[in-house]
Amino acid sequence: MRQSGRDNGSTVGPHPPPEGAPALSVDNLRAYYLTHYFGVEREVRAVDDISLVVRRNEIYGLAGESSCGKTTFLKTVAAAVRPPLSVIGGSVQYAFLDRDLYALNPAKLSAIRWRRLSYITQGSMNVLNPVRRVRESFIDFAYRHMGLKRRPFFAAVNEHLQRLHLAASVLDAYPHELSGGMKQRVTIALATICRPEFIIADEPTTALDVIVQKDVLAMIREAQQQIGSSMLFVTHDMTVHANIADRLGIMYAGRLVEEAPTADIFANPKHPYTAHLVASLPRIGEQSRKESLSGAPPNLANPPSGCRFHPRCPLAMEVCREASPALTTLAPGRRVACYAASPLVKPSPTAERVAGATHRAERVGLVQ
Amino acid sequence: MLRILKDLFRYNREFSLGAILILLVVAISLASFLSPYPSGMQYVVPFDAPPSWDHPFGTNSRGQDVFWQLTFAIRNSLLFGTAVALLSRLIAIVVGLTSGYVGGMVDSVLMSINDTFVVFPPFPILVLVYFIFKDHMSWALLAVAMACLGWAYDARLIRSMALSLRTREFTTQSLFSGMSTGQILAEEHLPYVLPIVFATTMNNINWSIGLEVTLSVIGFTNIDTPTIGTMIYWANQHTALVAGVWWWIAFPVGLVIITFVGLYLLSVSMNEYIDPRSRLSGMGGAA
Amino acid sequence: MAAYALYVLRRSGQFVLVVFVGINIAFFVTHATPIDPITAAIAAATRFSQADPQAVQLTREALRELYGLQGNLWQQYVVFWMRVARADFGPSLSAFPTPVSTLIWRALPWTFGLLSVATLISWGLGNLLGGLAGYYRRNVPLKLVGVVASGLQPIPNYVMAFIVLVLFGYVWPILPITGSSQINLPQGWTLAYFQSVFQHALLPVLSLVLVGTGAWFIGMRALVSNIVTEDYVAYAELGGVDRWRILISYVMRNALLTQVTGLALSLGLIFNGAVITEVVFGYPGLGNLLIRAVYAGDYSLVIGIASTSIIAVAFAALVIDLVLPLLDPRVRVA
Numbered sequence: 001m002r003q004s005g006r007d008n009g010s011t012v013g014p015h016p017p018p019e020g021a022p023a024l025s026v027d028n029l030r031a032y033y034l035t036h037y038f039g040v041e042r043e044v045r046a047v048d049d050i051s052l053v054v055r056r057n058e059i060y061g062l063a064g065e066s067s068c069g070k071t072t073f074l075k076t077v078a079a080a081v082r083p084p085l086s087v088i089g090g091s092v093q094y095a096f097l098d099r100d101l102y103a104l105n106p107a108k109l110s111a112i113r114w115r116r117l118s119y120i121t122q123g124s125m126n127v128l129n130p131v132r133r134v135r136e137s138f139i140d141f142a143y144r145h146m147g148l149k150r151r152p153f154f155a156a157v158n159e160h161l162q163r164l165h166l167a168a169s170v171l172d173a174y175p176h177e178l179s180g181g182m183k184q185r186v187t188i189a190l191a192t193i194c195r196p197e198f199i200i201a202d203e204p205t206t207a208l209d210v211i212v213q214k215d216v217l218a219m220i221r222e223a224q225q226q227i228g229s230s231m232l233f234v235t236h237d238m239t240v241h242a243n244i245a246d247r248l249g250i251m252y253a254g255r256l257v258e259e260a261p262t263a264d265i266f267a268n269p270k271h272p273y274t275a276h277l278v279a280s281l282p283r284i285g286e287q288s289r290k291e292s293l294s295g296a297p298p299n300l301a302n303p304p305s306g307c308r309f310h311p312r313c314p315l316a317m318e319v320c321r322e323a324s325p326a327l328t329t330l331a332p333g334r335r336v337a338c339y340a341a342s343p344l345v346k347p348s349p350t351a352e353r354v355a356g357a358t359h360r361a362e363r364v365g366l367v368q
Numbered sequence: 369m370l371r372i373l374k375d376l377f378r379y380n381r382e383f384s385l386g387a388i389l390i391l392l393v394v395a396i397s398l399a400s401f402l403s404p405y406p407s408g409m410q411y412v413v414p415f416d417a418p419p420s421w422d423h424p425f426g427t428n429s430r431g432q433d434v435f436w437q438l439t440f441a442i443r444n445s446l447l448f449g450t451a452v453a454l455l456s457r458l459i460a461i462v463v464g465l466t467s468g469y470v471g472g473m474v475d476s477v478l479m480s481i482n483d484t485f486v487v488f489p490p491f492p493i494l495v496l497v498y499f500i501f502k503d504h505m506s507w508a509l510l511a512v513a514m515a516c517l518g519w520a521y522d523a524r525l526i527r528s529m530a531l532s533l534r535t536r537e538f539t540t541q542s543l544f545s546g547m548s549t550g551q552i553l554a555e556e557h558l559p560y561v562l563p564i565v566f567a568t569t570m571n572n573i574n575w576s577i578g579l580e581v582t583l584s585v586i587g588f589t590n591i592d593t594p595t596i597g598t599m600i601y602w603a604n605q606h607t608a609l610v611a612g613v614w615w616w617i618a619f620p621v622g623l624v625i626i627t628f629v630g631l632y633l634l635s636v637s638m639n640e641y642i643d644p645r646s647r648l649s650g651m652g653g654a655a
Numbered sequence: 656m657a658a659y660a661l662y663v664l665r666r667s668g669q670f671v672l673v674v675f676v677g678i679n680i681a682f683f684v685t686h687a688t689p690i691d692p693i694t695a696a697i698a699a700a701t702r703f704s705q706a707d708p709q710a711v712q713l714t715r716e717a718l719r720e721l722y723g724l725q726g727n728l729w730q731q732y733v734v735f736w737m738r739v740a741r742a743d744f745g746p747s748l749s750a751f752p753t754p755v756s757t758l759i760w761r762a763l764p765w766t767f768g769l770l771s772v773a774t775l776i777s778w779g780l781g782n783l784l785g786g787l788a789g790y791y792r793r794n795v796p797l798k799l800v801g802v803v804a805s806g807l808q809p810i811p812n813y814v815m816a817f818i819v820l821v822l823f824g825y826v827w828p829i830l831p832i833t834g835s836s837q838i839n840l841p842q843g844w845t846l847a848y849f850q851s852v853f854q855h856a857l858l859p860v861l862s863l864v865l866v867g868t869g870a871w872f873i874g875m876r877a878l879v880s881n882i883v884t885e886d887y888v889a890y891a892e893l894g895g896v897d898r899w900r901i902l903i904s905y906v907m908r909n910a911l912l913t914q915v916t917g918l919a920l921s922l923g924l925i926f927n928g929a930v931i932t933e934v935v936f937g938y939p940g941l942g943n944l945l946i947r948a949v950y951a952g953d954y955s956l957v958i959g960i961a962s963t964s965i966i967a968v969a970f971a972a973l974v975i976d977l978v979l980p981l982l983d984p985r986v987r988v989a
Contacts, residue, residue, distance in 0.1 A: 080893050113895025121893070126886035129905050131912075131984055140904070141894040174984045484673045487972045489923040491930055492945060492964040493677075496684050499949050499957045502695065521920070578811025582931050585813060586946055600817075609825055621817065625810060632809035 020056035022095060023198055023230035024077065027051050029090035031076045034083075044300045046072035046085070048254035049348070051327070054198075054230050056095070059221075061245025061262065062234045063277065065297055069254040070234045074202050077101070077232065078119055079109055096197045115145040118191040120201040120220070127187055128175035134186055135171040138193065145194045160193050163226060164219060181212035188219055195227040203235050217244055238281055242266060247333070250274045253298045253308040256327055259335040270330070270341040272315050307338070315340040323347035376641060383641075386633030393627045397446055400439035405432070407440040407594050416613050426615035429606040434619055440594045442623055445577050448511060448595065452576035453569045455515030460523040461565060465553045467523070468530025479527070485520035490579065493517060498588040505590055510583070514576050522568040526561050533557050563642045570635035574628050581624060596624045659980055670973040677965035682735050685958055686728060692954050693718045696748075721745055722954055744959035749951035755959040758944060763963070765835055766940030769856065770929040773863035774918075780864070781871025782914055786907045788872070789879025801876065808869030812862070812928035816935035819862040831855050833937035859936045863928055874917060878910040885909075912983050919975035926968050 028051055033044040046069040054060040064070050075081055077092050079101050092101040096116045104112075121127050128137055138157050146153055158168050170178065170186055178186065184204060191199060204220065205213040221244060224231050233245055241248055241262065248265045250258040250273065258271040269275040276293055295312040298304055304311050310320040319339050326348035327337040339345050376383040405412045411431035419426045425434035467478040497513050498505055533539060533556075542552050577596070583589050584597025591598050603609075603616040685692070693715055719725050723734040723745070738744055744755035781804075788797040807815070824832035836842070836851040882888060883906060891901050930942030937943060941960055948956035 078893060080889070110895040113893065115895075119890070119893045121886070121890055127890040129887045129891070129909070131908050132904060136904075140891065140896045140900055144897075176984070480669060480672055481676070483669055484676045486920050487673055487923045487969050488677060489926040489930070489964050489968050491927040491942075492961040493680060493684075495945055495949060496681060496957060496961045499954075500685055500692065574809055574811075578813070579927075582811060582813040585817075586934060588949065609821065617821075621814060624814065628809040628811070628814075629806055632805065636805070 020058065022053045023056045023058075024054040024095070024232065025091075025093045026053070026077060027091045027093075029073070029076060029092060030088040031072055031081065031085060032088050033072075033085050042301050045254050045303065046300055047076055049090070050251075050254075050256050051090075052249055052256060052259065054232055056230055057228055058246040059224060059231045059233050059244055061241040061248045062232065062251060063236065063238060063241055063248060064251035065236055067297060067300070068251045069300070070236070070251055071202055072254075073251070074200055074232065074234055078117065078200050079104075094198060114141055114191075114194050114196065116196050117198050117200070118194065118196040120188055120191045120199060120204045128183060130175055132174075133171070134173055134175070134178075137190060138171065141190055142193045157193060161189055164189050164192075164223060181208055181216060184208060184212075184216050185219060188216070188223060192223040192227055192229075195229070197229055199224065199229050199231045201231060201233045204233075205240055206235060206237065213240070214243075220244065238277055242281075250277065253303055254300055255308060255324075255337065256335075257309065257337045259327070259333075261333055264334065270334075270336040271309075271338045272313050272340065273309050309338075313340075319347075372641070376637060380637045380640070382633045383637035386630045386637060389626050389630030390634060393442060393446070393623065393630060396439055396623065397443035398439075400436070400443045403436040403439060405436055407437075408592065416611070419615055425619045426613070428603065428616045429608065429611070429613060430602060434615055437594060437599060438619055438623060441596050441599045441620060442627070444507075444593055444595045445580065445597070445624070446573075446627070448507065448580055449573035449577040451508075451511045452514045452518060453572040455511065456519040456572055457522070457565055457569055459515065459519040460526055460568075461558070461561065463519070464523040464526025465530050465557055465561065468527040469534055469549065469553055469557065471531075471534070475527075479524070482520045482523050482527075485517065486524070488517060490514070490517040491582070494579070494583060495588060498583065505588075507590060507593060510580070510589055511576075514579060518572055518575060522565070522572070525564060525568065529561050529564060530557055533560055563638065567635045567638035567642065570631045570638070574631045574635075577624070577627065596620050662980060663977060666973060666976050670969055673969040673972075674966055677969070678736070678739055678962055681958060681961050681965070682732060685954075686724070686731055686735070692722065693724065696952055696954065739962055744962075745955045747948075747953055747956045749948065749953040749956065755956050758956060759941070759959055759963050762939060762941045762944045763967075765938060766929060766933065766942065769859055769863070769933065769938060769940060770926060772856070773860045773867060773929065774925055776860070777864045777867030778871050778914070778918060781868040782875045782907070782911065784868075785872040785875025786879050786902070786910060789876040789910075790883065790902050790906055792880065800872065804869035804872040806869075807865050808873055810866060812866055812931045813935065815866050816859070816862040816932045819858055819865070820935055823858055830858050832858060835939050855938075859932045859938055862935075863932055866928065867925070870921075871914070875910060875914060878913055879906055882906050882909050912979070915975060915979050915982060919972040919979070922968050922972045922975070926964065930964075 028049055029047055030045070030049055031047040033042075033046055035042045035044075048069070050073060052060070062070055062073065072085065075085065076087055079092075081087055087102065094101060094117065097104070097112070101109075128134065132140075135154075139153075142157075143153060146156060148156060154171075157171070161168055161170070164185070166185055166189055170182065175183060184207075188204070201220065205216050208216060217240065220231075220233075233241075235241065245262045248260060248262045249256050250265070250271065252273050258265070258269070258274045260270075265274060266278055269278045293312055298308055298311070306322050307313070307316075307320040307325050310316040313320065315338075317339060324347060325337045325339050325345045327335050328342070328345045329335050330342050330344060336342065337345065337348075377387060378384070400407070409432070413423065413427045413431055413433050415427065415431055416429055417423055417427040423433050423435065425438060427433050428437070463478055463482060467475045467482070494510070494513060494517070497509075501509060530553075538556060539552060542556050547555070580589065580595060581597035581600070584591065584595055585600050585604065587601055589595075589597065591601055599620045600617060603613070603620075606613070606616075608614070608616040696718060697711060697714060723738060724731055726734075742756050746752045747755050747758055750758060784797065784800055785804075788794070788801055791797060810818075820832055823830050831837075831854055835855050836848060837855075840848055840851050842848060888901060888905050891905050896905075930940070930945070932938070933940040933942035934946050941964060945957065945960045947953075948960065
């Protein structure tokens with residue numbers, strides 16, 4: 001069952017950012033967890049005013065430590081919001097849609113799922129129904145979108161599996177009969193069978209060992225290139241990003257703090273947090289000790305004032321404590337939110353607006 | 369603990385309703401100490417009087433005041449249920465914690481026995497016990513017999529908790545610091561298990577009162593001890609319903625239902641408090 | 656397949672253990688207690704008349720042999736097991752000389768019928784409604800069903816049967832409240848007989864279903880609201896998989912495995928409920944037979960019924976457990 005014979009040479013690894021049209025535009029997106037337990041109201045700002053663009057045919061990597069809001073961000077752009085999470089404001093525009101994602105009715109939303117927008121998820125160990133064969137999962141997810149009769153449908157599935165170097169016999173297996181790596185490959189095949197325009201990948205390699213991880217990454221890259229889709233790829237693992245992402249966004253405490261082509265991020269990080277992430281990567285022949293970041297990630301229910309990174313920042317200044325820095329374009333394709341990075345960075349106007357917000361347009365429960 | 373109860377009472381509708389019902393039942397049972405008539409005494413009031421100002425729940429064909437009789441009956445039923453629950457909790461905790469913590473052979477053997485007791489139909493066995501003991505049948509004997517039949521389901525629950533506790537770090541740490549198995553179980557694990565034990569206690573009290581009512585109504589317990597069950601037994605003996613003395617039946621049945629529902633609500637809300645997952649889903653999951 | 660064979664073996668071993676422990680309990684309750692059933696029986700027989708001491712002695716011997724109480728405890732134990740193994744508990748005293756086994760065989764189908772029909776209905780209905788209620792948490796009618804179920808579920812079978820009896824027997828007498836069919840109707844494959852059996856079964860089944868459905872409903876609703884948070888359900892929702900397909904093949908299908916195990920585990924309690932309901936409605940099953948045997952002081956019949964109940968329930972649980980792996984591809988042999 002082991003698939004081999006894939007060439008890892010030219011197809012894998014970052015390539016220059018394509019100057020394509022946007023496939024996904026996110027503007028000022030805010031999504032909070034609003035909870036109400038035993039009389040105590042809490043508000044966790046997991047996604048706080050994020051704007052970014054994913055271009056056609058590119059892999060956009062999103063990095064940051066655990067609980068920085070990466071997965072929540074993915075949920076909001078996948079319209080997988082359910083209580084206690086709710087979208088407070090902002091817009092999510094896909095190129096294949098004529099309107100905002102959150103303006104779709106459930107039927108429309110259901111029609112684009114998998115056909116145009118698919119998802120490779122975190123913890124792929126448990127995303128396949130344990131009592132259904134893989135074949136049935138393919139039917140459940142893809143059959144209605146392909147517009148084919150049974151026989152040609154399975155011919156197409158077989159062909160797709162073959163392209164991804166998977167044996168057709170996996171179709172008759174139950175999930176528990178497959179190894180972790182195999183399951184992950186099956187979900188990648190499942191997510192790409194309909195040739196969707198946009199794929200969201202949430203830590204697809206985190207649970208795998210390093211060898212399998214490399215193969216799976218190559219497979220994702222290969223599938224993405226075969227069908228020419230755009231991808232939003234989230235992981236906390238910077239080495240994975242170095243191998244797969246065209247451009248990188250760095251998240252800290254619910255905010256985007258830096259964005260640049262992958263190579264630039266690694267070569268010349270502007271934000272001190274990015275610099276720390278890059279510096280913590282092991283390099284061959286390196287002797288020096290790694291500097292660890294002092295302090296803990298902030299509590300998103302009660303974030304620090306000003307720049308959320310300032311309590312842990314080696315470069316913190318007076319202004320950092322008072323006003324949140326806006327994500328500012330320093331050069332084409334290069335944005336950063338840090339006063340120390342450039343004098344061009346000014347306090348964010350939206351931060352004040354958010355703090356003063358009393359009424360909210362809540363949009364809840366958009367999983368149909 | 370008190371704060372938790374207060375929070376539960378304020379914000380959990382099931383808990384507050386259950387607590388009010390049970391407080392009412394307990395109050396009625398405590399009223400037995402104020403009863404103007406001793407519990408077993410017959411022919412102290414007029415026969416078959418319908419509910420009135422003097423006798424709020426009426427009187428029965430044995431010349432007893434139904435309300436005061438009921439206060440004794442519910443007191444005995446509650447005490448009985450509590451006794452069975454405490455005894456069977458004891459067995460369940462010992463078996464569950466030992467099985468889960470020690471594991472291996474001990475676990476297999478204990479769980480085999482456990483599963484055996486889970487499938488036993490308690491009623492025929494209790495009837496058998498009554499059949500042999502007949503007039504020697506006492507309150508305490510029945511309680512012990514029921515406790516021996518009522519522990520298994522919850523022992524399994526406690527075992528699965530203990531299994532997960534065993535892999536936690538603090539267990540390893542206490543082991544390294546030289547605590548004995550018994551000490552670890554009693555001092556480290558018991559506090560984690562107690563909330564769930566508390567929730568199951570409510571269910572077990574329900575179960576044992578229900579079974580006691582059933583056995584008493586057929587006359588298979590000591591029918592001279594007033595309980596809810598024996599009250600209905602005597603009412604049936606005097607064909608109260610046919611004779612139109614409905615209050616003799618209706619009030620005990622109503623009160624026991626209030627007890628069941630109250631205890632059940634308490635157990636449900638406890639479970640909800642313990643298991644945050646169901647709390648979350650209670651806030652509204654899909655659709 | 657080897658895994659399944661191992662599972663069958665283990666599960667059968669568990670069955671043997673249940674029967675072994677159960678029969679031992681029955682034996683020790685009846686033999687190892689200081690109370691002598693023979694003295695009790697003779698006391699009951701001679702309560703109203705002076706008996707010849709010699710006749711009493713003869714009766715004592717005869718009963719001793721009949722009950723298998725000759726010899727020491729160990730010999731009695733062996734005799735007891737042989738009787739269980741041959742399903743021969745001797746003649747019934749109250750229906751002398753009909754053998755106990757004949758009486759039990761006559762009553763068993765009624766209990767089995769009542770229990771299986773009521774269980775199928777309440778299990779099916781409770782799981783269906785509970786599954787829907789767990790999935791559509793905001794649906795108001797289903798919430799109301801939940802409230803009703805929470806009210807009905809904790810009521811013990813006896814009390815429920817009693818309430819149903821009072822409601823349909825005295826308050827609104829539309830259905831027969833006792834027996835299994837009209838008394839003067841000949842048994843046979845006639846429409847009239849079946850109609851009568853059906854009518855007589857309605858109230859006992861109703862009272863069992865009212866309690867049982869509530870319990871399954873609540874269990875299923877809790878299970879489903881946990882399964883909804885599983886990765887594979889969230890993923891299927893992200894994939895835009897058909898709503899009903901998710902509900903049936905993803906949510907309910909996975910919850911059912913637990914509910915089938917639950918059915919096997921609660922058979923003892925379900926049996927209890929059926930037996931008690933029989934007593935209330937005078938239904939001619941094991942429960943009624945047991946109560947009559949106790950009233951009549953029929954020693955062999957009581958032991959026979961208790962032993963049969965234990966074996967029957969254990970066997971039914973075994974059958975369900977053996978079917979379970981066929982529903983679950985993971986064949987949980989653990």
